[in-house]
Amino acid sequence: MMRERVRTVMRLAAAALLTAGAGAWALSVVVPPGCPAERQAVAADLAATLQEMTGTAVPVQTAATPPEGSAVLLGDEFAPAAVRSELTPERLGFDGYLIRSLDDDTLLLCGRREGGHMNAAYGWLRELGCRWFMPGPHAALIPRVAAPRLAGWDRFDRPAWVHRSLWYSALGRIKDEAPEDYRAATEELQQWLRRNRMATGVPVRFGHSFLRVLPAETYMATHPEYFAERDGKRVPDGQLCTTNEEVIRIFADAANAAFDEDPDLESFSLSPNDGYGWCHCPTCEALDPPAARGTEKDKADRVVTFVNAVARRVKEKHPDRWLAFYAYAGCVEPPTYADPDDNVLVVLAHYCFDDLRPIADPLSSANATFKGYVDAWGAVSEQMFLREYYGRYWALWPMWPAVAGDIQYLDERHFSGLNAELEYRSEGAEIGWYLTGELCWNPKQDAAALLDGYFAGLYGPAADDMRAYAEILREAAANPALRARGGMDEIPDLFPPERIARARAQLDLALPKAATAAQRFQVQRSIDAMEMIGAWYAMKAILDRQDGALDEAQQAALAKAQQAELAALERIRGYDLARYWSTQYKSAPLRSILEAAALVLGQTAIDPWDGLFRQDTFAHRAVSLAHMVRNEGLRWSGSVDDGYLYGSGATAAWYVRAATPITRASVEALTYDSNEPAGWMEWRLSFDRGTTWETVQRVDLNGWKRQTLDLTKQLAGRTDVVLGLAFAPGAGTRARLSNVAINIE
Ligand SMILES: [Zn+2]
Structure with a gap:
């Protein structure tokens, strides 16, 4: 009570100063002494956002009690006893929050714990109209206001779903190759998750x-x-x-x-x-x-x-x-x-994918199967989470209607958590991520209105053209014969080159309408995505046709597409490491085709007898086959990301040459075989460059297994060997090989 009176007096004094023109009302964000670093970072982001909104400096202060002037207090330490007693698990859940005006100039933002304080800060900014549509630069909508309203707030909010997690999985493959890029991309995602109230379940x-x-x-x-x-x-x-x-x-x-x-x-x-x-x-x-x-x-x-x-x-x-x-x-x-x-x-x-459509869409037999699982488990279980897989293509993933429809369907069937692997970051995927954050917090929201807000907020006057562009990317959904299960081999059907060209042309209509630098940046981001996949198609068309040397015109066309691809990738790398590495991790199809183009254009050379081999030989089609010294009758499947090799009576082989006599040798591989008679394969060695072979071991295990085969005994002291893998006659896909690594010391 005493403090209130003192503050009123001080405020009058400050008002007097203001009329004298000696200063302005200061808005500050306040954290308590000893506040954790995590909350200090949120306070700094809150202050920076308010500063951007108002055009006035907003400092972060550390104080045990509210300082003079307008203040946003972050944390339950500032809650008066009566307010504190309202911060119950029933009202706030685990990470919900309260936005409450303590007086006309003092706003309290808090939850029951750090995650709640964080969500209170971003929840209030969301109420003020702020949005962060996707991770990375130029993706925020921060409205301009003279001064944010601090009076009249009294709002409890809590998420409907207690677990809301998105995380990069396949991108983890770059941890060794580009650890700093991996950390930066992961932190960028984390920052976005915090701002969208998804980091705290x-x-x-x-x-x-x-x-x-x-x-x-x-x-x-x-x-x-x-x-x-x-x-x-x-x-x-x-x-x-x-x-x-x-x-x-x-x-x-x-x-x-x-x-x-x-x-x-x-x-x-x-x-x-x-x-x-x-x-x-x-x-x-x-x-x-x-x-x-x-x-x-x-x-x-x-x-x-x-x-x-x-x-x-x-x-x-x-x-x-x-x-x-x-x-x-x-x-x-x-x-x-x-x-x-x-x-x-x-x-x-989530099994039996058809990402083109929500699981409740009866058009898809795959969805019908999974919907059966959802309904039956939901009927007997009190609480359920969904383990999801988002972004199964490095190229494009415009699957937001499935994301939105599924969350709303699952919400009615005892689901209260979503854990989604983001295998890649690809064009269109971010719309689904944004809807996930919004709908897992409150599934009762109108997904169409959220989508309107997304396009209007991100693209401004270019919104209608960008929606038209996004609709082109989704045209495959109109074809009831098509499914999106996540295989690489589906990409040409779901996104044929003709459609990519039309989508690219649509972006030319959008670009002049973009009114701000951020809007132009976002349209350009989509242009880069279309150029990236367009050049991939162009290279693929030439390389797939190739059954000998290219003629001059083909060489020139390949070189042109290669340069366009490299330029698009360089631009993408400048603003989106996650998307860049989604195409460039070891064994990525786009990296592989660039390596193949470089080989074919004579920019790099591989002599198999020179002892070159790749750790991930089977991951690449074009390049790995070029590395093999013998690949009779082999076939390659692209239906899983890395693909696998199979064949009947076929032999895959790698030439291995060591600079000094071998002391230790092993081969690791992921093998599959069925328990049918033809479901086996054999590791073999040749010491005369493939003329004669000796069998080391037959693989006949049934199912996918990761195996390590020690070859030290056979190879010790040698510098030169061909390692072979022979598939049984009649094996077909009953025996398969993937992810080979040859380790020589
Ligand atoms: Zn048992």
Whole structure:
């Protein structure tokens, strides 16, 4: 009370000074002493944004009580006792917030913890009209105001979805090659997530955990019965025997320990290991539907039974925490009788993609299958998250209607979390990211209105032309025969060169209408994207036709497309490292085609007998085949990003030459084979440049496996060898090879 009166007096004095022209009302952002660095960074960003809005300097002050003048107070330390008692979990959830005017000149922004304070700052700026449409420069809408209103605010807000996570996955491949670029791109994304209230969800764990909690190295020797029974034997590299009472006890103890240690931790993971390898002991099998016994599918009943058993033990000590698991691989299909307890969280992985359309769109059979999973799991589970995969093409990913439709559909079916891998950053993807942030916070929003705001805010007077451009990129959705599952081989059907050319022409109409430097930058960003993919098509058309040397006209056309490609990439690199590296990581299709063009144009040369080989030989089509010394009958599949090799009675081979005699040698590879008779392949060596071969090892394992084959014994002391891999006659795709690395010391 006393403080209030003093402040009023001081304010009158300040007003007097103002009329005397000696100064102006100062607006400041205030943080308490000892405030964490994370909040100081938010305060600095808040102050900088207010400064941009008002054109007046806005300092950040550190003070225990509000200073004189207009102030925005960031943190619950400033909340008077009566206000503090309103900051309840019921009102704010984990990371919701309060925007409250304490008086006409003093605004309190706070949550219950740091994440809430952060969201309060950006939530208030959002109320004032600020938007950050995508990570990176020139993507913000910051309205101009004389002075932001501090009076009359009283608003609680909290997110509908408690977990909202977007993260780069495939881009992690550049960690070794360009670590600084990787860090910069990741931080740029993080900053954008903070500004869109997506960086603060509840702490959760739901990753693959069986072997993490119960490592084979620790338990296999003494307790083989904990592990999966396969062909009558307990094995260390499968799943666990989840009906074993001790296994259930160990997981319950681990969950309790994790919850004891972290009072905020919302869920502990009981997710099976990645892949298959289920236990076939009679007790586990008895829990499966009869048709699934002895197979690797339909394990949801047994997994839910296990998770429930752990959840019941944990509930005694931690009744309000969740036990989580991935409904994924062998347990993605819903249970037939098991019903997850109310403290179980089901994290459903998105299978059966058709990104062109929302999952509720009946046009797509893939979506119909996944919608069946969603509906059935949603009918029995109290809480669910979606494990998503966004941006599955390096080239283009204009899939925002699916993103928006899915979140709204899932919201009505007990979903309250979204964890999306951003495999790449590509043209069109950012619209979906923006809608994700908005709709996971409040799924009741009108997605069409959000989209209008996106285009108007980002492009101004060029908005209509940019919408027309975006619609061209989505024309494939009108063709009911097309699906977007994420394979590279779909790109020419979804985005044919003719359509790319038309989209590029549309941008020429948009550019003159852009009114500000930021709007022109955004249109130019799309022009760069179209030039990038246009030049890729041009190079591909020439290289795909090539069955010998290029004639002069073809050479000139290839060189021209190559130069256009390099120029577009150079521009992109200047403002968007994530998009640049989405095309340039080791084994990226665009990098590969540029390397192939350089080879064909004679700018680089490869002599296979010179001992050149690539670590990622199978990842590139054109270049890796050029590196092989023998590739009879091989075929390449582009249906997964890195592709794989296969063939019938075919041999792949690499020539390896070492500068000094070899002391250690190994080859690592990802192999697939089926358990059919022709599903095998053989590693072979030739010491006479491929004339005669000796077999080292046959691969006949069933399923995808990463293997390391030690070749030290065979290669020690040598400097010269051809490593071969022969596929069985009649193998076809029953045997496949990918991700080869040859290690020589
Ligand atoms: Zn078992």
